[in-house]
Amino acid sequence: MTKSLGLIGCGAFGTFMLRHLAPFFRVRVFDRFRDLDGIRQTYNVEIAATLETACTADIVVLAVPVQQLDELTVAIAPHLRPGAIILDVASVKLKPAAILARNLPANVDIVCTHPLFGPQSGKNGIAGLNIAVCPLRGQSYACVVAFLRERLGLKVIETTAERHDRELAYVQGLTHLIAKILVQIDVSDIKQTTRTWELLMQSVEIVRYDSEELFQAIESENPYVGEAKTRFFDAARALEARLSNHAADNGEAG
Amino acid sequence: MTKSLGLIGCGAFGTFMLRHLAPFFRVRVFDRFRDLDGIRQTYNVEIAATLETACTADIVVLAVPVQQLDELTVAIAPHLRPGAIILDVASVKLKPAAILARNLPANVDIVCTHPLFGPQSGKNGIAGLNIAVCPLRGQSYACVVAFLRERLGLKVIETTAERHDRELAYVQGLTHLIAKILVQIDVSDIKQTTRTWELLMQSVEIVRYDSEELFQAIESENPYVGEAKTRFFDAARALEARLSNHAADNGEAG
Secondary structure (H helix, E strand, O other): OOOEEEEEOOOHHHHHHHHHHOOOOEEEEEOOOOOOHHHHHHHOOEEOOOHHHHHOOOEEEEOOOHHHHHHHHHHHHHHOOOOOEEEEOOOOOHHHHHHHHHHOOOOOEEEEEEEOOOOOOOOOOOOOOEEEEEEEEOOOHHHHHHHHHHHOOOEEEEOOHHHHHHHHHHHHHHHHHHHHHHHHHOOOOOOOOOHHHHHHHHHHHHHOOOOHHHHHHHHHOOOOHHHHHHHHHHHHHHHHHHHHHHHHHOOOOO | OOOEEEEEOOOHHHHHHHHHHOOOOEEEEEOOOOOOHHHHHHHOOEEOOOHHHHHOOOEEEEOOOHHHHHHHHHHHHHHOOOOOEEEEOOOOOHHHHHHHHHHOOOOOEEEEEEEOOOOOOOOOOOOOOEEEEEEEEOOOHHHHHHHHHHHOOOEEEEOOHHHHHHHHHHHHHHHHHHHHHHHHHOOOOOOOOOHHHHHHHHHHHHHOOOOHHHHHHHHHOOOOHHHHHHHHHHHHHHHHHHHHHHHHHOOOOO
């Protein structure tokens, strides 16, 4: 029989996942902040009237901002079905892993994931895109990996929460910093472009509409992002000084 | 009869152009700093023994660093054939345009160009890539544009030296700054990548092996690059301050 899947949180990423999950599960969606009428019609999924209805599914996907995970997991813990698989999809992994391990009962399986794509980068399909997966508790991990690989066609990167956060501090930390800087400068009206510039602009375009919550999660909920930011801003300052010295050596005004 | 083309300067970009020009012209190459034996064999072109031999062709392409253009044009001016077409390919345009207008005789045509690609971004072919072209003197401009469009398949952007330098201050100034910063941080060993990151790394990869001369030309020979650099570094500082204030508001150590 088709397994039930409770999707808790139906923001930009939760909504994006629906089209990929709906073919495989009886999906129930819950979002305490949104009217989901349009979602029900578009994806033909059940809208759960209460958090309890959504979290008593065979599989529960937590797609809320990382800042809300602690409160949410405390709320759902008493209602989870023994043997259920609980997954998160947050952009950092050490903090969610600690929260899920602490708040969820011992009789559910837990798999932490980070799909390394979103509505922009996955708009033409998700096959071949990366997802980082960290086993946390229980035997369901292999099933989850097999589903992601074989049904969704994703490239699964098996990792630990620590290794994830170390790498993503750079991957997400730096791309979002650079995007924020370039959006601030506003260089959208340029015609004489190089391939390098076009790639840079495509990179910016993918993340520039991400929510402020996601940006804050990336920039402050990853324990290694401080190091990545410091190295970026230090390298920027050193380069600025080098260029300014060079200009001075050449007798230029700056 | 096939026209003769003198290519003066056979560095990374000059060499790259040879394969695209050799089918259409009797090419003579001159480079005072390089042994061109390998070039002759690979491209089946004539190696000019002296600068004079190269610069008496029907078409003369100056592919030396912008820092050497003044000296070079003074040297070739007395030898140019009346009615010859002289082109430069430098990464900035106001300065070369001024040098060529000042140093070259009134009886030659001058077209300033900036191919917005190089050996890396053009390694799979140049059709469809951008070239900026500024007419400077004489009637040959239309012929040059037609050749670039119809024979080489380039997308010709007709512009002025000033408009070129204004836009390229951002296009090249910022991509090279960002590439220098990311190469300095050294993020080459990362596996858990997003599409945004992959695009950013492809962008860096195209320019990271460019010569220091090119970098210095871009960062100091374009009169508008100071504005672009200032806006980039100011935006970086403002973002650093905003993130640091946010961390302080949240009671974090930094």
